[in-house]
Amino acid sequence: MTPVQLLGADGELRPHPDWPLDVSPELCRDFYRRMRLARQLDQESLALQRQGELGLWLQSLGQEAAQVGSITAMRATDYVFPSYREHAAALCRGITPTELLIQWRGNKHSGWDPDQYRFHIYTLVLAAQLPHATGYAMGVQRDGVDEVVLTYFGDGASSEGDANEAFNWAAAADVPLLFFCQNNQWAISTPTRTQMRTPLHLRAAGFGLDAHVVDGNDVLAVHAVTSGVVQRIRSGGGPAFIEALTYRMAGHSTSDDPGRYRTDSELDSWRARDPIARLELLLEKQGWMDNAFRAEIDEECHTLAATTRSVCRELPLGDFSTLFDTVLAEPTPLLTEQRQRYREFVASFED
Template identity: 70%
Template sequence: MRRARALDDAAFALQRQGELGLWLQSRGQEAAQVGSITAVNSTDHVFPSYREHAAALSRGISPAELLIQWRGNRHSGWDPQKYRFHINTLVLAAQLHHATGYAMGVQRDGADELVLTYFGDGASSEGDAGEAFNWAATMDCPVVFFCQNNNWAISTPSERQMRSPLHQRAAGYGLDSYLVDGNDVLAVHAVTRIVADRVRAGAGPAFIEAVTYRMAGHSTSDDPGRYRTAGEVDDWGTRDPILRLEAFLAGRDWLTTEVRADIDSECDALSEETRIACHSLPLGSFNEIFENVLSDETPLLRAQRTQFEEFTNSFE
C-alpha cells in the first residue's frame, strides 16, 4: 500500500512537470486493491479499469510498464499473459464484458482459475455492466466483480447515480453479493478470500462492493474542489487506509522503528525508479497504430497506412 502511494505521488508530480499526458491516482483506494489482489491466486486473470496501480504493483508490474501508456508512447506497457493482468481499459465497464467472456473460456477449459475484474461505481451505471452481470449469472461464470465504490463518478456523487446500494442491485441479477469496508485491508482480504473460494468451487459469479474514497481528483485533468467540499475530503482523510493499518500494526508493536525505516527506504527507491523510468521510456512509432487493428491487413487499412507514412515522411 505504501509502495502504491509512493508511485502515485511520483507519477502525479511527473504529470504536473509535463512528463506524463495524464495520470489517474489510486490514492485512498490502496486497501481495496491490495486486500483483494492478494486474496486470489497468481494464476487467476485480472481485468482492471485504469486506476488499479496498487493491484498492478502487487502482480509485479513495474513503474516503467505502468507509465508508458500515460506518457503516450504505446497503448500498453506489459504482457497480460505474463502477469495474468490485462491491460488498462479506459472505456467504462468494457472490461466487465472482457472478464465475463474470459471466464466462460476458463469454465469450458475446466481450469482451476477464476477471473477478477475491477470497476467503479460510475462504471456500474453503464449498460455494459448490467449486461455482464446478467450474462455471468445465467452462464454461472467463475468471475468476481469487484466494485470500488469511491463515492464519486467524476463529479457525480453516488446518491445521484442510484437509489439502492450497488450490492443489492447486483443481487437482483443473481450474483452472490457482499459489502465490505474498502478502507480496511484485512476485511477486504478476508471477504475476497471467502468469495474467491466459493467461486472457484463452482458457486457461480459474485459481486463485492468495497466502499472507499477517491482522495484525489478523478484524474490530473479534474478539479475536485469544484464539486466537493474540503470538509468531506478531510473527514475521509481520517479514514485513510494506510493510516488505519499503521495504527493497527503499531498498536500491536508490529510496526517498529526499523520496519518503518525499511518501508520508507523502499518507497524512496520506488519513487526514484519511477522518475528514472519515465525519462527513459522508448518512443514508439505512430505507424504501430495500424499494426494492431486487424490480424490481417485489408486493402483499405494498407492504403490508410501508406497515406499516413507519406504524410509523416513529408516533414523530413
C-alpha cells in the same frame, strides 16, 4: 446490509463472526508495505505528469486497501481484468513502474504482457472489461480449470450497459467470476447519490449474483471477504459481487479539478479513514512496528520513487505521425494534410 469491517479508523480490531481472519504481524506488515509502495508510485507519477513527463495519470490515492486486500486473496494463476487505476493491484502482481508508465507516457497501448502476469491491460473505456471478463470466465468454465476470474471497476462503470449485461450473463451462465466494484463515491463529478437510488450490492443481488459490501478502506476486511468469496466461487458457487466502499481522494484524473464539485469537509471526513493510516495505528498499538521496520519501508519507498523518475524519463517518445497511416486502407488528401500539419506542429517545439 452493513459493510463488513475488521479494523476501525481508530486502529482497533473488530473480529467479524462471518468473516474470520488470522491477523498476524506478518500479514499486517506485508499489507502496509504494499500500500505504502503503491502510494509512493502514485505520488511520483502525479509529479511526473505535472512536469510534463506523462500525458495523463489517474491516481489510486485512497483506494490502496481495496486493491491490495483483494488481489492478495487471489492465486497467481487467477486472471485479472482491471480498469485504469489499479496500480496497487498491478504492483502486487509484479508489474514494474516501467511497464505501468509506458501507456501514460504515450509510447504504447500497454507496457506489459497480460499472459505473463495474468493481468490484462488497462481498459479506459468504462465497463468494457466486464464483458471481456465474463467471456474469459466462460472459457475457464468450459476448460474445466481451477481458476477464478477477477474484474475491477468503479461505481460510474456500473451504470453502463456493458456492466449490466455482464452481470446478467455471468449469473445466467454461472461462471467463476468475481466482480469487484471500488465504489469511490464519484463518477468523475457525479456523486453516487444522484447516479443511483439502490446500493450497488443490492442491484447485483437482483441479477442473481452472490453480493457483499465491505469497508473498502479496511484492508483486513477486504482481504477476509474476498478470500471467503473466492473460495466459494472456486468450489462451484457461481459468480459473486463485492462492493468496496472507499473514496477517490484525488481528482478523476490529472485533468480534473475535484474542488469544483466536492467540499473540503467531505474530503476531510474520508482522510480521517485513510486506509494506510488506520493500519499504521494497528501496527503501533500491537507493537508490530519498530524503528527498523519504519526505516526499511521508507528506504524501499525512496528507492521506488527514484526508480520511477529515472525509468520514466528514459522512455523514448514515439512518432505519433504514423497513426495517420492506419486510419484508412488508402490515404486521402485530407489525411495527408492532417499528418503534415501534425508533423509541423511537433517540429515547432524543437529547439
